[in-house]
Amino acid sequence: MTEVKKTIVYIDGYNLYYGLLRGSQGSKWLDLRALANAMFKEEHEILSVKYFTARVRTYPHDIAAEERQKIYLQALSAFGGVEIIEGFYSKKKAWLPHVNKKCKTCEESIAGMAHVVKLEEKRSDVNLAVAALVDAMRSDAECFVLITGDSDQAGTVQALRREFGKTVLVFNPREPVSDHLKRAASYYAHIPRDLPAKCQLPEVIPVGTHGRTIHRPPAWK
Numbered sequence: 001m002t003e004v005k006k007t008i009v010y011i012d013g014y015n016l017y018y019g020l021l022r023g024s025q026g027s028k029w030l031d032l033r034a035l036a037n038a039m040f041k042e043e044h045e046i047l048s049v050k051y052f053t054a055r056v057r058t059y060p061h062d063i064a065a066e067e068r069q070k071i072y073l074q075a076l077s078a079f080g081g082v083e084i085i086e087g088f089y090s091k092k093k094a095w096l097p098h099v100n101k102k103c104k105t106c107e108e109s110i111a112g113m114a115h116v117v118k119l120e121e122k123r124s125d126v127n128l129a130v131a132a133l134v135d136a137m138r139s140d141a142e143c144f145v146l147i148t149g150d151s152d153q154a155g156t157v158q159a160l161r162r163e164f165g166k167t168v169l170v171f172n173p174r175e176p177v178s179d180h181l182k183r184a185a186s187y188y189a190h191i192p193r194d195l196p197a198k199c200q201l202p203e204v205i206p207v208g209t210h211g212r213t214i215h216r217p218p219a220w221k
Contacts, residue, residue, distance in 0.1 A: 005143040005167070007044040008135055009036045010128050012148035013053030019149055019173030020196055027196035029072070029216045033081040034199040036145065039171055039191065047141055050131055051076065052124040054087040068217045075214045078207045085131065087124035129156040136164040143167045147191070149174035149181070157184040 011032055021028050033049050056069050076082045132144060133156065144160050146153060149172040160166040161184070170185040172178055182188040205214045 004043040004045050006139075006141045007040075007046050007143040007145060008132075008139060008141045009033075009046060009049045009145040010132055010147065011036075011049065011051045012124065012128060012146070012150055012153075013051055014124060015149045016147060016173045019175070020191060020193065024196070025220050027200070028068075028220045029075070029200050029203075030196050031079070031199045031201045032076065035191075035196060036147070038195055038199055039145075039189075044143065047139065049082045050085055050128075051082050052085050052087065052128045052131075054124055064219070068219065071214060071217055074207075075201055075205050075216075078205050078214055079201055085124075085127050087127055125150055125152060129153065132156055132160060136160055136166055141166070143169065145169045145171065146185075147171045147173060149176075149178055151178045151180040154178075154180035154184040157181065161186065 009032075016030075017028075021030065032051055033046065036046060036049055037044075053073075056065050073084055076084060128146075128148070132146070135141065136144070136159075144166050146157065146168065148170070153170075157168045157170060160168050167186045168184075169187045169189075170181045171189055171191050172181065173191050175190070177190075178188075201216070203216050206212070207214055
């Protein structure tokens with residue numbers, strides 16, 4: 001009989017989006033629990049799936065992005081099976097070198113520099129690391145799964161293995177190999193690029209008992 005491993009899954013939303021989903025409109029309505037299950041070759045009992053993200057602050061050229069993310073987070077909550085842990089975005093302006101093609105967020109340019117709006121996600125990486133280490137102390141899970149390409153999480157992976165004796169699987173949504181994560185993990189692999197399209201939420205998700213529904217945003221079809 002195959003041993004079933006009690007497992008907790010931690011998903012770096014920023015890395016997942018920019019590594020796999022950004023250029024694929026048909027994959028963004030992603031069922032995160034289904035994605036996790038699809039990557040396992042052995043039997044796993046998923047105790048929880050934790051999704052670390054931040055509410056986007058929109059650029060002028062895509063003001064609907066904030067609403068699409070809001071709908072998606074509502075859908076994840078309504079469909080169930082995923083815990084959402086939020087960080088935040090900081091928004092600031094900076095002078096950066098620019099290329100010949102004008103950036104959509106550039107306001108003006110001076111001597112080869114452009115004044116651009118920079119958005120930086122804050123706290124999500126720390127939230128993931130803290131959650132994983134706290135769970136390692138409190139939970140009876142044997143296997144910890146990190147979906148991330150952030151090499152800064154190599155320290156988290158090492159601590160989970162060395163200090164708590166956990167098996168740690170890392171699935172990288174980005175194409176370049178992270179040598180730091182690969183060396184730290186019990187097992188390391190890339191997420192197949194065609195997998196998210198096969199792990200989509202239902203087109204329509206009921207909410208509560210009053211007939212309200214959530215629909216996939218038209219831009220994501």
